[in-house]
Amino acid sequence: MHDIRWIRDNPDAFQERLRARGIAAAEVSSTVKKLIELDDGRKAAISKAQALQERRNAASKDIGAAKAQKDEAKAQKLMDEVSALKGELAAEETRQKDAEAALETELAQIPNLPLADVPVGTDEHGNVQKSISGTKPTSNATKQHFELGEALGGMDFETAAKLSGARFVVLKGEIARLERAIGQFMLDLHTTEHGYTEIAPPLMVRDEVMFGTAQLPKFADDQFKAMPTEHWLIPTAEVPLTNLVRESIVAEEELPLRFTALTPCFRAEAGAAGKDTRGMIRQHQFSKVELVSITAPEQTADEHERMLAAAEAVLKKLDLHYRVMTLCTGDMGFASQKTYDIEVWLPGQGAYREISSVSQCGDFQARRMQARCKAKDGKNTRFVHTLNGSGVAVGRALIAVMENYQNGDGSISVPSVLRPYMGNKEKIGVGK
Template sequence: MLDIRWIRDNPEAFDKAMVQRSNETRSDALIALDEERRSHVQRMQEMQARRNSASKEIGAAMGRKETDLAEKLKAEVAKLKGDLQQAEDEVRELDARMEESLLSVPNIPLEGVPVGADESANIEARTVGRKPGWNHPAKEHFEIGEALGQMDFETAARIAGSRFTIVSSQLARLERALGQFMLDLHTGEHGYTEVHAPLLVRSAALVGTGQLPKFAEDLFRTTDDRWMIPTAEVSLTNLVREQILEHEQLPLRYTALTPCFRSEAGSAGRDTRGMLRQHQFYKVELVSVTDEDNSVDELERMTSCAEEVLKRLDLHYKVMVLSTGDMGFGARKTYDLEVWLPGQDTYREISSCSVCGDFQARRMHARYRKSGEKGASFVHTLNGSGVAVGRALIAVMENYLNEDGSITVPSALLPYTGGMTRVERN
């Protein structure tokens, strides 16, 4: 959430950023609402001051035995009491309107982020590795998995409907190995703390990270007013909600391997075959909580941690800087890692790393205090995929496919597969 004081002081910069993010300009409306609220607050404060002074005047009048004046003042105080209650209700209503309006405003892009309406304006930062050099025909992951007898979409559809997959046997072992490998890498070498956090959260947690109220249709909701997490970013980032941290505690770095649940609203007809776009999938999440001076550097660090997963798996990928129109709602700058999939003959996103500044912290009321200072500042938060496990499985299947239809296990995963070096038909 943005600070209304910043919007008041920088209306032109705010509106420019909204245009860059393909949003309507709204500084005039927000400032007008803020002016209305300020006017009501001032009126309420004036009434409070008059009530207090009138109450003192009652005592003085009684002391002078000016009964008529005392009764007149008592009537005034009684009326002020009712007027104040109405004024307080009006201020609360205006506060709620302001909060609702600000919660729908996207974050301000950092300087240097490419400006554009969509992914066509994204910029390639670098390309890493090489495409596989084998000569046999490439295949898509669902062709490979079904030929191995270890990927079943029909049974999954009978159980749960479309956009679910059953992975079994050696392929399931390979997927589990990928998740364990990523967690060990991030905790053992990159300094992240592993966390097992709730998969069901309250609305306030999703408001804190920016999924609510704007993106409710993308989520699954339970009958007791909880929500299934679309990403562990929600649980991990909210670990610091409503807290004041000491500066010496920062940065905090968390990681988790969890299932994620998304309704995929608006994706009808996209990636309907296979397991690229699922209602349920596994992902290793990275979250950092830091101060304002180090958050941009932390984005570079986090992105390099996600890249290291792909490097260890010897997968070819490229790093893209997302444009203002393609970034997520809460991001100020985002790097996407796009892995090469031979079966599709294209690159597909496998990780997205973003710095959010204090955008989420304001929504969560998460702050930090520097030693010796009385005031507290909002923390800066970052999140990234380190990486999507299901998409990593797809990438390994398509890039390590052998001519006979088997899959060679990447050397980085061998400590996790119990001696299995190839995935072969049952």
């Protein structure tokens, strides 16, 4: 959510940053004009209501004076005026609330503004490589994960389709255990080495919580809703973790707050028809380890790099080849100011695929959640900043391990850091 006062004070900067996101100049200009008109209407309603209230207060005092002078005619006239003013005031207060709601609705549709150092581009082709880790592996064993998983009897898409339809999978045996091991390894890494506090959050949340992290109202079609309670199934643990500070004031000396959770995630993927229909790349249900930080504004840039390093540490310990991309203005998420994507190399696909997205959101989500921090002097409050990142997606990490650690006989070697979670097995699928 944006600050209408900042928009009014900085209309050119606001429009320039929105145009950088690829929004047409005419649309940007029209949006700003509409925002100003709505805010003018809100201000006019407030001013009128204040004037009516002041006149009502004055008339009420005059009633007492008229009665003291035994001027009943004047007192009655004033009482009639107060009664009329009451109705006018109620109407003006309603007009003010309607104007505020209309302004909030319009502001809620506008994406966050990219930072000045974000590369300008229209889509993924405008992304810029920040770094690359290791060398691309070469191997004659280049089956895709679903070929390996089905051959081992550990991935059953057919039964999943009978149970739930497309974009689901049933994992079995050693593959199911390997996925669980990956999730536990990542959760342990972030809590013991990176200073994150483990949270077990609800998997269903209310409308206002989804609004707080900007899944609503714009992306309602990408979500799953649970009936009859009308809770939303979380698309990522970012939603409940970030909202842990909603409608609260945190002492600045307590910041940054760092949370992590391993949860199932649920996404309708309404905009992904026809993409990645084979395998586990794009599922309606998947597991992910999420990282969330709540910071003071001055801490945000450093925290972003720290969070990226925490996510990278997972892939480094798994000895997976990957690259980090700085997303361009046209490829960032709605709530992001700046985003790094980590793309892991999948030899079965012969391509890099996203396995983590690490974003800073500034005060964009905090304004929607009404989450503030209080300065050390205890006098002033300001909105916190929020950051989130995958640390990392468990299903895609499973895919990466399977494809990068596959052997010619169809078995899969277990990375050394996962063996303690796998009963010290060095391979799975041996003899299959």
